[in-house]
Amino acid sequence: MSHHIVTVKDLSYSYPDGTPALRGVSFHITHGESVAIVGANGAGKSTLLMHLNGYLTPGEGTVVIGDYPLTKATLPLVRRSVGMVFQEPDDQLFMPTVFDDVAFGPLNLGLSATDVEKRVEDALQRVDALHLRDRSPYRLSGGEKRAVAIATVLAMSPDILVMDEPSIGLDPRSRRQLIEQLAGFQHTKIIATHDLDLVLDLCRRTIVIHAGQVMADGLTGEIFNNHQLLENCHLEKPLRLQGCPVCCG
Amino acid sequence: MSRIETAFFEIGSLDTLANRDSFIHRLDPRAKLVTTLVYILCVVSFDKYQLSALLPFLVFPVVLLAAGHLPVNFLLNKLLIIAPFAILIGIFNPLFDRQIVIHIGSLDISGGWLSFISILLKFTLTISAALILIATTSFSGVCLALEKLGAPRVFVLQLLFLHRYLFVLVDEGARLVRARALRSFNGKGTGMTVYGQLVGQLLLRTIDRAQRIHQAMCCRGFSGEIHLLRSFSFGIREIFFTFGWCTVFIFLRAGNVSQVLGKVLLELVR
Numbered sequence: 001m002s003h004h005i006v007t008v009k010d011l012s013y014s015y016p017d018g019t020p021a022l023r024g025v026s027f028h029i030t031h032g033e034s035v036a037i038v039g040a041n042g043a044g045k046s047t048l049l050m051h052l053n054g055y056l057t058p059g060e061g062t063v064v065i066g067d068y069p070l071t072k073a074t075l076p077l078v079r080r081s082v083g084m085v086f087q088e089p090d091d092q093l094f095m096p097t098v099f100d101d102v103a104f105g106p107l108n109l110g111l112s113a114t115d116v117e118k119r120v121e122d123a124l125q126r127v128d129a130l131h132l133r134d135r136s137p138y139r140l141s142g143g144e145k146r147a148v149a150i151a152t153v154l155a156m157s158p159d160i161l162v163m164d165e166p167s168i169g170l171d172p173r174s175r176r177q178l179i180e181q182l183a184g185f186q187h188t189k190i191i192a193t194h195d196l197d198l199v200l201d202l203c204r205r206t207i208v209i210h211a212g213q214v215m216a217d218g219l220t221g222e223i224f225n226n227h228q229l230l231e232n233c234h235l236e237k238p239l240r241l242q243g244c245p246v247c248c249g
Numbered sequence: 250m251s252r253i254e255t256a257f258f259e260i261g262s263l264d265t266l267a268n269r270d271s272f273i274h275r276l277d278p279r280a281k282l283v284t285t286l287v288y289i290l291c292v293v294s295f296d297k298y299q300l301s302a303l304l305p306f307l308v309f310p311v312v313l314l315a316a317g318h319l320p321v322n323f324l325l326n327k328l329l330i331i332a333p334f335a336i337l338i339g340i341f342n343p344l345f346d347r348q349i350v351i352h353i354g355s356l357d358i359s360g361g362w363l364s365f366i367s368i369l370l371k372f373t374l375t376i377s378a379a380l381i382l383i384a385t386t387s388f389s390g391v392c393l394a395l396e397k398l399g400a401p402r403v404f405v406l407q408l409l410f411l412h413r414y415l416f417v418l419v420d421e422g423a424r425l426v427r428a429r430a431l432r433s434f435n436g437k438g439t440g441m442t443v444y445g446q447l448v449g450q451l452l453l454r455t456i457d458r459a460q461r462i463h464q465a466m467c468c469r470g471f472s473g474e475i476h477l478l479r480s481f482s483f484g485i486r487e488i489f490f491t492f493g494w495c496t497v498f499i500f501l502r503a504g505n506v507s508q509v510l511g512k513v514l515l516e517l518v519r
Contacts, residue, residue, distance in 0.1 A: 055464050076470065084468045092418050095475075096389030096409060103478050106469030113478055136264055138416045152512040156469060 004031040004159045004188040006052065010061035012212075013047060021047040023212040024061070034189040036199040036220065039209035040234035042136070045164075045192040046087075048209065052162050052190065053084045066159065083158030083187075087165045089145035093137035098129070098148050101137060105156040123155035124148075127181055143174030150181070160188045166196045196224065196238035208233050263380070266319060267387035273317040278386045279392035280487035284494045285382045286416055291392045291498045298350060299366040301507040303371065309494065310377040317385045327380055328373060335372035339365040388412045393479055393487070406475060 006029040013022040021044045029035050039045050050056040051063050054075045066081055068074040086092045095101040099247045112121070124130040127147040132140060140148065146166065153161065166182070167175045179201050182189065191203060197205060199220055206223045208216040210233040216223050223229065224241055236242075267274070273281070288309055295303055314321060346361035383391060389409060396405040425447050433439045500506075 050464075053468050055467065079344075079468055079470060082468075084465075086461065086465055088461065091458060092465045093461050094410065094466065096387075096413065100389075102479055104466075104471075106473070107470035107476035107478065108472065116478055134268070138413065139264075152469065222376055 005029065005064075005066055006160060006188065006190065008048075008051070008061070009064075010056050011048075011051060011063060012060040013051065013056060014059055021212055022051075022059075025209070025212070025214055026061075027207055027214060029188060029190065032186065032188055032207060034203045035191070036203035036206045037190060037209060038194070038196065038199065038206060038233075038235060039116055043158070043209045043233075044212040045209055047212075049084070049164055049190075049192055050094040050163055050225040052160075053082045054078050080156065081159040083153035083156055083161050083162040085149055085153050085161065085166060087168060089142075089149040090138075092149045092152060093145060096136065098132045098135050098137060098140075100122070101148065102152050102155045109156065119155045119157070120151075123151040126154055127151045128177075142169050143177070145172065146170060146178060147181075150178075158187065160190065161185065162190045162192075164192050165194065166191060167193065167198050196235070197240050200224070200238050200240060208235070210234070212224060262323070263383050264387050266323070266384040267390065270383070271317050273313055273385045274491060276385075276490055277481050277483050277487045278390040279397055279483060280491045281382055281386050282391060282394040282398070284491050285378050287495050288378050288498055291502045292371055292374045292378075294502065295367070297367055298360060300363060300367050300370065301511075302505040303367065303374065303502070305501050306374050306498075307451070308497075310374065310381055313378075313381045313385065317381065319381065319384055323384070324377055324380060328376060331376060332369075332372070335369055339368035342368070365391065380450045391480075393477060396480060402474070411477075414458075418451075418455065421454060425451060 006027075008028075009026050011022055011025040012020070014020045024190055025044075025048060037045050037048065047056065051058060051070070052065070054070050056242060057072075058070065063070040065074075065078045068077055070078055093101050095104055099120060102123055103116050106116045106119045120133075121130065124133060125225070127150050129144065129147045129151055132144055132148060137145065137148065146169075150166075163182075170178060175195075175198070179198055182191075182202055191199070193199060205217075205218065206220045207214055208223060208229065215233050216226070216229055224237055227237070230236060288306070288374060292303065292306055312322075313319075314324065342365045343359060343361035346364065347359045350360045350363060351358040386394070390414070392405050392408045392412075395408075404496045429438065429443065429447065
């Protein structure tokens with residue numbers, strides 16, 4: 001039995017106004033894998049992520065997290081094992097202080113005060129943000145907000161980390177720190193992003209989504225060298241794999 | 250717009266002050282909240298022509314400012330920003346109420362002027378007390394104290410969220426206004442129609458954001474109740490602070506200390 005497995009089978013979803021967002025998406029992610037989900041704007045990445053934490057329920061098809069198929073009854077269990085980091089940290093940090101925010105999840109799990117303290121401290125320490133503990137979230141810089149947002153999720157000890165554009169809005173150094181931190185986590189990671197260089201650093205496997213369908217699912221290196229595929233899906237090679245404009249190398 | 254942004258930035262500075270350390274800062278928020286409420290009640294309960302009896306109440310903000318190591322300028326600044334509201338409330342009193350109530354030498358003072366000054370004084374006292382309360386306790390501290398004292402949870406949560414997202418909302422509004430200003434020329438594009446669309450846009454964005462926040466809360470196991478980990482202790486210092494000040498307020502409310510002092514002084518001079 002493992003909680004770290006994600007299986008999506010024939011998942012389809014249309015928004016209430018009839019716009020189809022996902023059309024028969026299937027994949028299987030196993031324990032400890034780090035998988036990137038890439039695709040153009042409006043390809044269906046965010047809609048897919050919202051299915052993984054149960055915010056949206058599948059129109060057709062199934063989502064299985066660990067041993068549980070996603071249904072209303074299993075929702076609390078699923079949310080406990082899937083930690084979701086949102087694109088906009090201001091949406092995720094809603095409490096008066098950093099401490100309260102990181103403690104929000106563990107307190108909802110019904111843990112004792114001492115356990116909560118310990119979890120908050122551990123989580124903040126892992127993202128190097130223990131010194132921000134008593135600060136107000138709105139006073140933090142973009143990089144600090146991102147770090148705290150990740151800590152709020154780590155404090156719930158999730159098995160699977162799901163991240164929506166984790167590197168967006170970060171300066172190069174904060175981005176590098178984030179990549180190093182994420183590389184150190186043992187969780188199963190699912191990262192939806194346009195930052196293909198980050199994908200090269202963190203994810204061995206990539207799933208390409210276009211118009212609500214899986215266009216490719218395989219090793220990152222192979223996918224990013226498939227010029228035709230990338231062009232069809234409105235993507236480009238990561239900068240690092242492109243020739244150097246100065247020396248034409 | 251930049252002035253509005255600055256004003257909001259200053260609201261944030263209240264919380265920065267609340268992070269300082271002093272005897273007043275360390276007191277249990279409930280003690281400060283109850284004391285401030287009693288103070289405000291005493292001040293507003295005075296008759297509209299009362300002036301002399303109000304003056305001794307200045308002692309509370311003055312002592313707290315000193316003991317809490319708060320800068321006086323910050324308080325005066327804030328009072329000036331809010332002053333137009335108080336002035337607007339009382340400004341017509343001198344026009345409507347022209348009955349002379351006091352003669353100082355050859356100077357006749359009408360009831361209208363007296364009540365106007367009384368309104369301004371009450372405004373200064375109550376707003377100072379409220380600002381000092383937040384600057385020594387922090388807004389969230391005040392909210393938690395309210396909750397511990399039995400205020401409805403929903404109300405407290407609304408206040409907490411209001412405070413958290415006020416800044417985000419102002420930022421968003423400021424960005425919209427800036428974007429409009431950069432593409433408006435000679436007064437064109439700044440009319441009411443555009444303004445209406447701007448407000449509509451802001452509302453839609455707010456609703457979207459509210460949904461995303463709700464989503465974030467659900468993801469972390471929110472089930473209708475917010476738990477906060479705070480240890481409050483209402484000890485001997487708090488009891489001393491609350492009862493001490495409340496006794497002073499009631500004493501000041503019951504008798505006109507200024508008048509008594511004045512009489513004593515006159516006796517001494519004679």
